[in-house]
Amino acid sequence: MSMTDLLNAEDIKKAVGAFSAADSFDHKKFFQMVGLKKKSADDVKKVFHILDKDKSGFIEEDELGFILKGFSPDARDLSAKETKMLMAAGDKDGDGKIGVDEFSTLVAES
DSSP: OOHHHHSOHHHHHHHHHHTOSTTOOOHHHHHHHTTGGGSOHHHHHHHHHHHOTTOSSEEEHHHHTTHHHHHOTTSOOOOHHHHHHHHHHHOTTOSSEEEHHHHHHHHHTO
């Protein structure tokens, strides 16, 4: 399954483009722009599993830095600052990684 099976390709392109400048990433706006906020809980979990590149059941900090590439292969990497801010927003239990339930909460709070 690819991201475009779940989200509109044009919405993804616009959202990735909106945050092309370094240190401009805002996960709340991004999740709204790609249409993730309007998706069912099941679809949000499917997106999580696409982003969980090593299939560990978690999105670790190194994977988080490449989150935009999970939506569009030609997107930029997040800066270290953006990655840490996203981890802080999503890692509710403080274990240094984001699980599927934490990801779902992060999207819902967007």
